[in-house]
Amino acid sequence: MDAFFVILTGSLVAVTCGILGIFLMLRRMVMIGDAISHSVLPGIVIAFLISGSRDGLAMLIAAVITGLLTTFIIQFIHEKGKLQADASIGVTFTWLFAIGIILISVFADYVDLDQECVLYGEIAYVPIDLWILPSGIIMGPRSVYMLGTVLLIVVITILFFFKEFYMVTFDQDFAVSTGLSVTLWHYILMALISLTTVASFESVGAILVVAFLVAPPASAYLLSDDFKTIIILTVFIGIIVAISGYFLAVYINSSISGSMTVMAGIIFAIAWLLAFRRRNFQKSLKIIKF
Amino acid sequence: MIAERLAEFLSFSDPILLSVTLGVVLLSSTSAIVGTFTFLRKQALVGDAVAHSVLPGICLAFIIGESKNPIYLIIGAFITGWLSINLIHKITKTTRLKEDTAIALVLSVFFGVGIVLLTYIQHSGIPGHSGLDHILFGQAAAITRSDVHVFGMVSILLITSVLLFYKELKTTAFDSDFARSAGMKVSFADLMLTTLTVLAVVTGIQAVGVVLVAAMLITPPAAARYWTHDLPLMIILSAIFGAVSGFMGTLASYVLPNMPTGPWIIVTITGIAFFSFIFAPGKGVLFRLYHQFKVRRRMLTENVLKDMYMAGEKRGNHNNAFTLPEIAAHRRMHKEKLQSGLNKLYLDRFLKKDENGWHFTISGLNKARRLVKIHRLWETYLTRYVGIAPDHVHDDAEAIEHYITPELEKKLTDELDRPEKDPHESEIPYD
Known part of the structure; x- marks a missing residue:
């Protein structure tokens, strides 16, 4: 049963991150996702200080606020300060992360958090950390509910506004000409990423969030040209990574989120090789044609 | 209490404290110098990728060498860090994935491998593994004297290399296409920069840890850029900014209870960067806003003058007073805007004003x-x-x-x- 919950948690993170990651990748903003996954730290600490616990709404709200703040600062330095994009990202997220660590050190006696946890989480504790109703009924692992809710929010938002996300991703100029606000959808995407990061940071940590944001979409993108196929492949690869990563971790007796990341890397390597073959195959087709 | 600690720190009577401070200042300014080139090459985030990628190298070096000898660890870190940069280039070259995707991919997978190795080491009980995880978050206070010697050597090596290959680094940093067409060995300069970046990251990690070391490379030159266009000056400035923040970081962690050094270094250097970003003359936001305002106002006043002149042409003389509707007839303009333009022209003595309306002065x-x-x-x-x-x-x-x-x-x-x-x-x- 424990194994099931760990794999379920991993898969939930994988699917949520994968779907968002496709849009990030196509908009060339993966590193902003990476930045947000680190920079929500001060938000988490402050929410913890205010609400006194790790779960619940306060955490999610704080996450969205810090995530959007990160995006805003990056944008502001880049546009108003004319600082190149990569440097704006680097300056901003390291700054916020540093503030987060300082806050943890200052309030060490009140905040039950540490930076290791933010970086690589501890998915093995998921089955122990149960949601128990006041009446005493055990509802199952807390993370599963939290991540399940976030997945629902993400999937519903994207399905409902699929057209908008699609246009903003593939043809910004056209989107603008039809009156869509690219900035608004940019911020909505970033808000969703912040939600996902915070919901998953305890169980899997920032690094696995980044791995799931980038590796399954990148692998899928190498294997297919069709947008819908890419989405389905991403979800599929994400779940495979979660399952195989878990068993790898059990086999070598090591960190679960680390092992999942390793599996994500291995699957990407396979996709890379397949892409080589695919490209050569298409090339040879062309040669035959002419 | 805090004042006492501060006085104690500033007296530098404690030799251990002195060597730690020296070490951190040296590290910070060296990575700032190397970072200037990484920054100009728009490779700032590659530094972040390298920082995460050295973890597996360090762990492997520890497993093989069974010791925490900084030289072994630096070699191990160097190998995987160097590998990661090359892998990023390979991915962007051979697939349609863009650089940001490649960076994030390499960064997370290498770090994942590092975490797996780290947990393996912790579970296996190889003696002396405690403290290895300091690499993740930096532990400036744990820097020993022999560490300072090693970092000092690496810093000198880095600075000498920058001086020796200054010309190559400079040309590729600004325009690698030009450098190539001028017959320079870009691949050599690239290799040089890669090597320097990895070394700078590996040493910087000791002080601030994996996540924050990217800032040691990026933020000082980002701040320096607002003050100068001149490359040598920019390098010197970022070295100074780096040194100052290294010093402030050590000071904060000594004076305040339970304070880590790394985050304070980063907060200081980012503070300097934000200050430069807002207040620097020439490129700072405030200055640019003011400049923009001045240009807009000049255009406004010049347009008003021109409109008045043409209104004068229409009626055949330029000497009589012009009424507001007469001036406004030529273009659509907000009344307040027109009024503020007229007022400015009045202050600059291009116009005179009486009960009939506005007049040109001779200069106007x-x-x-x-x-x-x-x-x-x-x-x-x-x-x-x-x-x-x-x-x-x-x-x-x-x-x-x-x-x-x-x-x-x-x-x-x-x-x-x-x-x-x-x-x-x-x-x-x-x-």
Whole structure:
């Protein structure tokens, strides 16, 4: 049963991150996702200080606020300060992360958090950390509910506004000409990423969030040209990574989120090789044609 | 209590404290120097990827060497860090994935491998593994004297390499295509920069940890950039910024209870960067906003002068007073805007004011005449030499007339042979 919950948690993170990651990748903003996954730290600490616990709404709200703040600062330095994009990202997220660590050190006696946890989480504790109703009924692992809710929010938002996300991703100029606000959808995407990061940071940590944001979409993108196929492949690869990563971790007796990341890397390597073959195959087709 | 600790720190009587401070200051300024080139090459985030990628190297070095000897660890870190940069380039070259995707991918997978190895080490019980995880978050306070010696050597090595290969680094940092066409060995300079970056990251990690080390490379040059265009000056400035923040970080962690050094270094250096970003003369936000405001106001006043001049042409004299509706007849403009333009012209003594309305002063009339002349000359030039239809040249002239210098004005007049009329048959006023 424990194994099931760990794999379920991993898969939930994988699917949520994968779907968002496709849009990030196509908009060339993966590193902003990476930045947000680190920079929500001060938000988490402050929410913890205010609400006194790790779960619940306060955490999610704080996450969205810090995530959007990160995006805003990056944008502001880049546009108003004319600082190149990569440097704006680097300056901003390291700054916020540093503030987060300082806050943890200052309030060490009140905040039950540490930076290791933010970086690589501890998915093995998921089955122990149960949601128990006041009446005493055990509802199952807390993370599963939290991540399940976030997945629902993400999937519903994207399905409902699929057209908008699609246009903003593939043809910004056209989107603008039809009156869509690219900035608004940019911020909505970033808000969703912040939600996902915070919901998953305890169980899997920032690094696995980044791995799931980038590796399954990148692998899928190498294997297919069709947008819908890419989405389905991403979800599929994400779940495979979660399952195989878990068993790898059990086999070598090591960190679960680390092992999942390793599996994500291995699957990407396979996709890379397949892409080589695919490209050569298409090339040879062309040669035959002419 | 805090004041006591502060006095104690500033007296530098404690030799251990002194060596730690020296070590951190040295590390910070060295990574700032190398970072300047990484920054200019727009490879800032590659530094972040390297930082995460050295973890597996360090762990492997520990497993193989079974010791925490900094030289072993640096070699291990160097190998995987170097591998990660090459892998990023390989991915972007051979697939359609963009650089950001490649960076994030390499960064997370290498770090994942590192975490797996780290947990393996912790579970396996190899002696002396405790403290290895300091690499993740940096532990400046744990820097020993022998560490300082090693870092000192690496820093000297880095700075000497920068000095020796300055020309190559400089050219590729600004324009690698140009460097290639000039017959320079770009691949060599690239290799050099990669090597320097990895070394800088590996040493910087000791002080601030994996996540924050990217800032040691990026933020000082980002701050320095706001103060100067000159590369040597920029390098010196970022080294100073790096050193100052290294010092402040050590100070904060010594004076305040339970304070880590790394985050304070980063907060200081980012503070310097934000300050530069807002207040630096020339490139800072405030200065640029002011400059923008001045340009806009100049355009406004010049347009008002021109409109008045043309209103005067219409009625046949420029000496009588102009009423507001008369001035406003020529273009659509907000009343407040027009009013503020008139007020500014009044302050600058280009206009006078009485109960009938606004008058030109002599200098005002001259300036207005010159503007109208330039506008019409430019229209003539465009129709005659560029072949644009007369009804399309107005907007262009409207934009350029604010920027024509007296030299250009003279050249334009000579080139066009001092024409009498513009394409719209309006007379061109000469002095």
